[in-house]
Every structure is written in C-alpha cells, then in structure tokens.
Amino acid sequence: xxxxxxxxxxxxxxxxxxxxxxxFLEVFNKPxxxxxxxxxxxxxxxDAVAIACVEEYIPYLEKLVFKxxxxxxxxxxxxxxxxxxxxxxxxxxxxxxxxDEPSVVLIHDGVRPLINRELLSRNIRCVREHGNSITxxxxxxxxxxxxxxxxxEQVPSRAHSRVAKAPQCFWLDDILTVHKQALADGVDNxxxxxxxxxxxxxxxxxxxxxxENIKITxxxxxxxxxxxxxxxxxxxxxxPEEEYHPFFEGV
Numbered sequence: 272x273x274x275x276x277x278x279x280x281x282x283x284x285x286x287x288x289x290x291x292x293x294x295f296l297e298v299f300n301k302p303x304x305x306x307x308x309x310x311x312x313x314x315x316x317x318d319a320v321a322i323a324c325v326e327e328y329i330p331y332l333e334k335l336v337f338k339x340x341x342x343x344x345x346x347x348x349x350x351x352x353x354x355x356x357x358x359x360x361x362x363x364x365x366x367x368x369x370x371d372e373p374s375v376v377l378i379h380d381g382v383r384p385l386i387n388r389e390l391l392s393r394n395i396r397c398v399r400e401h402g403n404s405i406t407x408x409x410x411x412x413x414x415x416x417x418x419x420x421x422x423x424e425q426v427p428s429r430a431h432s433r434v435a436k437a438p439q440c441f442w443l444d445d446i447l448t449v450h451k452q453a454l455a456d457g458v459d460n461x462x463x464x465x466x467x468x469x470x471x472x473x474x475x476x477x478x479x480x481x482x483e484n485i486k487i488t489x490x491x492x493x494x495x496x497x498x499x500x501x502x503x504x505x506x507x508x509x510x511p512e513e514e515y516h517p518f519f520e521g522v
Contacts, residue, residue, distance in 0.1 A: 272374040273395050274365045274443065275311040275320040275343075279304055279332070279381030280350020280357035292325055293487060294381040295332075298497050301339075303487055304332070306384035306500075308341045311377075314388040316395050321346045321364035322381070323357040353460040355467075359450045365443055375399065376446060378464050379438040382487040385499060386438070390480050394440040397478055404440040405465045407433035407477040408484060433477055436484050439464050445473065 279294040294304040311317045320341070324332050326349035336344045346364040350357035358378055365376050375398045377391060390406065397404035410432040416425040446464055449471045453461060461467045469475055483499050485492055 272318040272369050272372050273316050273377065274368055274374055275317055275377045275379060275391075275438075276358065276361040276365050277304070277307065277311075277320060277322045277379050277381050278350065278354065278357040278361055279322060279324045280354070280360075292328065293493075295328065295335075296487075296493065298493070299500055302335060303384055303496070304381040305335055305339050305341070307379070307381055307386075308336070308344070309339070310384075310386055310388055310391060311379075312341050312343050314391045316392045317343060317377075319365075319368050320344045321348065321361050321368060323348050323350045323361035323364070324381075325350055354463070355450070355453070355459055355461045358464060359454070362443065362447045362450060366447060369443055374443040375440060376443040377438040377440045378446070380486055383437050383484065384487070385481070385483040385485060385496060387481060390484075391438065393478055394438055397476060398440045398442065401474075401476040402442060402445070403468065403473060403476055405475055405477045406436045406438055406440075406480040406484065408436050409479055409482065410434060433479075435463065435465050435477075436480055436486075437463075441468065449473070 295302045298306065308320065311320050320343045322332065322344060324347055329347050329349065332347055345368050348360050348364045351360055361378070362376065365374070375395050377394060394404040394406060410429050413429055414427050414432045415423050416427065418424050441464070446468065449467050452471060453459070453467050465475060485495065487493055487496055
C-alpha cells in the first residue's frame with residue numbers, strides 16, 4: 272500500500288488567525304487542508320490517508336472530509352504535543368491501516384497544499400528504488416553555515432544545496448522503527464522525519480519538487496498561496512494549451 276500521513280496538529284500561532292488553526296483557514300472557499308488532501312485523493316497511486324489533527328477539531332475535520340468527499344481518509348487521530356509526536360501518531364494509524372502489508376508512507380504537512388499529484392507518484396517510485404525520498408527545494412540564494420558568534424564557517428556550493436521540504440517518504444516499517452527508537456532515547460521534538468532517519472543511520476535520497484511548494488505558516492504565506500492559486504486559475508482561461516507553463520501544473 273501507499274499511505275499518506277498528514278499531520279495537522281498545530282494551532283498556527285505564527286499565523287495570528289483569530290478563531291481557528293491555520294489548516295482550517297479558507298482560500299477560495301475551501302480550507303487549506305482540503306486543498307492538500309485533494310492531491311492525495313485524486314492520485315491513483317495513493318491507497319489510503321491517515322491524519323493527525325488537533326484533537327478538539329477532529330469532529331470538524333470529519334465533517335469536512337465528508338463534505339468534500341475525501342474518501343481515502345481512513346483514520347483521523349489526535350495530534351501530539353510536538354510535530355514529531357503528531358507524526359508518530361499518524362504513523363501508528365497508518366500501520367493499523369496497512370497491517371502486515373509492506374507499505375510506503377508519505378508524510379506531509381496539512382498546510383503544504385501547493386504540490387501536485389505527479390510529485391506524490393515520483394516520491395513513491397523513489398522509495399521503491401532507494402528506500403526513502405525527501406522532497407527538496409532548489410536553493411536560489413547562497414547558503415552560509417555560521418558558528419555561535421555569527422562567523423561564517425562554510426559556504427556550500429549552491430548547486431549541491433537543497434532545502435528539505437515535504438512530502439518525506441519512507442517504507443512504513445523503517446520510519447516507524449526510527450520514531451519508536453527516538454522516543455525510547457528521549458527524543459520527542461525532532462524537526463522532521465528526515466532528520467531522525469539520518470541520525471539513526473539511514474541514507475537519504477532527494478528529488479526536486481515545485482518551487483511553489485511552500486508551507487503556509489505566516490500571513491505572508493497565506494497571501495502567496497492565494498496569489499498562486501489565482502494565477503493558476505487565470506492561466507487556464509487566458510493561455511492556449513501549448514503555452515501553459517509547467518510551473519502551474521498539478522492544480
């Protein structure tokens with residue numbers, strides 16, 4: 272099986288939203304998390320989805336899943352106190368779905384909706400070839416590594432530098448084993464699963480994703496998402512098919 276694990280356990284304090292977590296804010300009359308889930312729903316390679324959600328919003332999310340006919344969602348479980356714990360809860364739910372069947376899991380942010388269906392399929396193929404697949408963002412500016420005094424220690428080659436994004440994809444049993452070991456070692460707030468896998472000796476493989484694959488964390492991100500979706504909508508009206516730019520692929 273190929274299972275999406277969507278974590279939506281955050282409350283979005285940096286978004287400054289007044290009455291609901293950021294994943295439930297609406298863009299073009301549709302919650303951000305539904306924009307995200309639709310990529311999984313309409314990809315033929317995805318068999319099921321598990322979601323780790325802010326606990327008090329689970330009934331609301333269940334209503335949204337029904338309203339928008341996101342039929343591949345099989346489990347919605349409470350999130351944890353940290354992002355790592357939310358992912359772990361989602362992985363445990365994915366294991367319940369998969370049972371003993373060897374499965375690929377695609378770990379993705381509920382507030383990262385500007386992906387496309389082909390990206391999901393490419394990640395699945397990469398896992399089956401290499402054991403894991405981390406979606407990357409091409410670096411457009413120079414990266415510097417600094418010390419605690421803000422002195423520059425290293426200037427890596429831009430051509431060989433990437434930003435780790437999502438989805439981050441693994442064999443389910445591998446990533447679940449690493450998460451359990453991290454918790455046994457007292458680690459419960461790792462920044463992401465890619466970091467955990469590297470810490471426990473797994474070799475990472477990356478594939479480049481679309482430039483617009485941003486995480487909707489701040490008000491600026493929210494307005495950028497709205498602008499990108501509006502541009503995509505306008506593209507299909509004003510440009511002939513042969514001029515449709517791949518930047519806007521995967522609506």
